[in-house]
Amino acid sequence: MSLWGFAVRRWQFTLVLFALLIALGAASFVSIARSEDPTFPFPATTITVVWPGADPSDMERMVVKPLEDAINSLDNVKKIASSAYDGLAVVHVEFHYGSDPEKKQDEVIREFNRIRPTLPPDIAQIDIIKNNPGLVNIVQFALVSDSASYRELKERAENLRDLIETVPGVRTAETWAFPRPELRVAVDLERLARAGVTLGQVTQAIQGQDASVPGGAVDVGLRRYNLRTSGGYTSLAQLEDTVVGGAAGRIVRLRDVASVAWATEEHAYTGRYNGRRAVFVTANQKDNTNIFRVRDGIYAKLPDFERSLPAGIRLEHGFDQSRNVARRLDRLGGDFALAVGLVLLTLLPLGLRAAGVVMISIPLSLAIGLALLYLAGFGLNQLSIAGFVLALGLLVDDSIVVVENIARHVREGYGRVEAAIRATDQIYLAVLGCTATLLLAFLPLLFLPEGAGEFIRSLPAAILFTVLASLFVALTVIPFLASRLLRGGAAAAPPAGGGLPAAARRFV
Numbered sequence: 001m002s003l004w005g006f007a008v009r010r011w012q013f014t015l016v017l018f019a020l021l022i023a024l025g026a027a028s029f030v031s032i033a034r035s036e037d038p039t040f041p042f043p044a045t046t047i048t049v050v051w052p053g054a055d056p057s058d059m060e061r062m063v064v065k066p067l068e069d070a071i072n073s074l075d076n077v078k079k080i081a082s083s084a085y086d087g088l089a090v091v092h093v094e095f096h097y098g099s100d101p102e103k104k105q106d107e108v109i110r111e112f113n114r115i116r117p118t119l120p121p122d123i124a125q126i127d128i129i130k131n132n133p134g135l136v137n138i139v140q141f142a143l144v145s146d147s148a149s150y151r152e153l154k155e156r157a158e159n160l161r162d163l164i165e166t167v168p169g170v171r172t173a174e175t176w177a178f179p180r181p182e183l184r185v186a187v188d189l190e191r192l193a194r195a196g197v198t199l200g201q202v203t204q205a206i207q208g209q210d211a212s213v214p215g216g217a218v219d220v221g222l223r224r225y226n227l228r229t230s231g232g233y234t235s236l237a238q239l240e241d242t243v244v245g246g247a248a249g250r251i252v253r254l255r256d257v258a259s260v261a262w263a264t265e266e267h268a269y270t271g272r273y274n275g276r277r278a279v280f281v282t283a284n285q286k287d288n289t290n291i292f293r294v295r296d297g298i299y300a301k302l303p304d305f306e307r308s309l310p311a312g313i314r315l316e317h318g319f320d321q322s323r324n325v326a327r328r329l330d331r332l333g334g335d336f337a338l339a340v341g342l343v344l345l346t347l348l349p350l351g352l353r354a355a356g357v358v359m360i361s362i363p364l365s366l367a368i369g370l371a372l373l374y375l376a377g378f379g380l381n382q383l384s385i386a387g388f389v390l391a392l393g394l395l396v397d398d399s400i401v402v403v404e405n406i407a408r409h410v411r412e413g414y415g416r417v418e419a420a421i422r423a424t425d426q427i428y429l430a431v432l433g434c435t436a437t438l439l440l441a442f443l444p445l446l447f448l449p450e451g452a453g454e455f456i457r458s459l460p461a462a463i464l465f466t467v468l469a470s471l472f473v474a475l476t477v478i479p480f481l482a483s484r485l486l487r488g489g490a491a492a493a494p495p496a497g498g499g500l501p502a503a504a505r506r507f508v
Contacts, residue, residue, distance in 0.1 A: 004424040007476040014480045025367020033288045033379030040454040043095035050125035059084040070111040097450035105130045137282040140319035142273035147312045151181045153279045169294035173283040177271025187258040195252045197245035205244040295322045339392040361399035369466030378458045387462025398474035406482045420483035435471045
């Protein structure tokens with residue numbers, strides 16, 4: 001018995017299968033990951049070195065060149081691109097696609113640590129960042145205030161960052177656009193000279209008091225205690241009380257030779273939101289997570305945080321990437337409704353029942369295609385959604401041909417069940433050939449190499465899965481529905497006269 005014959009004659013099984021496929025598609029739609037762009041492993045690392053006061057030639061000679069030589073010794077290096085500016089060097093290394101990104105990141109860090117003693121000792125900042133297409137911020141918030149100090153804004157922003165990082169699905173959250181606070185010690189050289197203390201003594205005293213040094217272990221009876229010299233300042237008063245020297249029988253403290261106050265580092269840039277001074281908090285999501293669930297989890301934390309803000313600070317929602325994803329999903333829904341309307345319009349000459357049978361193939365094929373996409377590890381993003389939109393114009397072809405041929409057999413006098421089986425027997429090879437042509441047209445896109453192929457892979461996957469689903473639906477569910485819904489002769493027996501249609505029996 002053929003596949004379509006089984007689907008028509010064992011209609012109970014086909015009906016249960018029909019319901020299960022719809023349920024599978026609905027469950028996949030709820031569970032599938034949603035994001036703006038596809039995520040995939042990309043073996044690349046960027047090293048950023050900040051050396052204040054150095055010109056580009058010094059950065060190239062003393063920082064960039066040693067880094068390039070060290071990284072070039074690694075395996076599978078595809079490209080190294082470097083840039084040197086005033087006080088800044090950026091080295092980007094890309095490895096051949098297929099290399100393990102985590103392993104290559106570790107190798108770059110190892111090589112950097114190996115040559116670190118040869119680099120200038122007064123380098124201010126070093127960042128080694130693994131490039132990842134998934135490290136795109138999905139939300140941005142702004143703490144806006146014209147009166148609050150940067151120190152207070154920083155503390156509030158860090159509290160919000162820590163709150164966001166507790167949300168399931170959030171990879172990291174970061175704070176931006178504020179100068180780092182620092183304790184500034186302004187030494188009075190005249191008072192320092194009168195006290196007989198050198199600047200080196202002041203520096204050494206502050207550094208020594210702020211250090212925490214393990215003191216070893218002491219055994220007392222059967223117990224063992226670890227000793228540690230506690231250090232670290234907790235207030236300005238403690239820093240001012242630091243003993244920096246002694247002269248003429250008296251102790252010289254830091255307050256005697258210097259003034260201590262909170263300050264901020266030099267402003268590299270100023271953050272503004274709608275023209276007002278602000279600091280920003282951003283967050284990105286983990287791979288294979290639902291952007292809407294992550295967004296909702298973050299937003300659920302905001303009301304309590306907003307209530308804790310003082311009157312002079314306001315929380316603003318600056319950016320929400322989920323709006324773009326929702327807009328694309330809405331567009332898919334609009335295209336789906338348009339496709340159903342056009343199919344209904346073009347199939348009206350076949351009759352409303354035939355058009356209804358064909359239209360069922362659209363949601364059912366999309367549901368199966370979405371389930372296959374989910375099981376294959378892909379998510380809903382702008383490329384896979386574009387693939388579904390493109391497939392909307394292809395997935396009804398097989399069903400139209402099958403339904404039209406079944407309707408022709410019914411008009412010739414066959415019973416609906418026999419017409420469904422005979423018509424599908426007659427045309428299945430043509431349907432297979434047509435579908436194979438479509439599949440072969442998009443199949444090469446599925447095997448494009450390296451990062452570009454990985455990025456667009458969800459688009460041909462969505463098309464191929466949906467078209468394959470439409471073939472399955474056209475050869476199983478459509479004959480079953482046609483055998484039950486089309487107008488015509490009896491639902492079971494073929495026409496009399498040796499199985500020939502009535503029009504043919506008149507010539508026998």
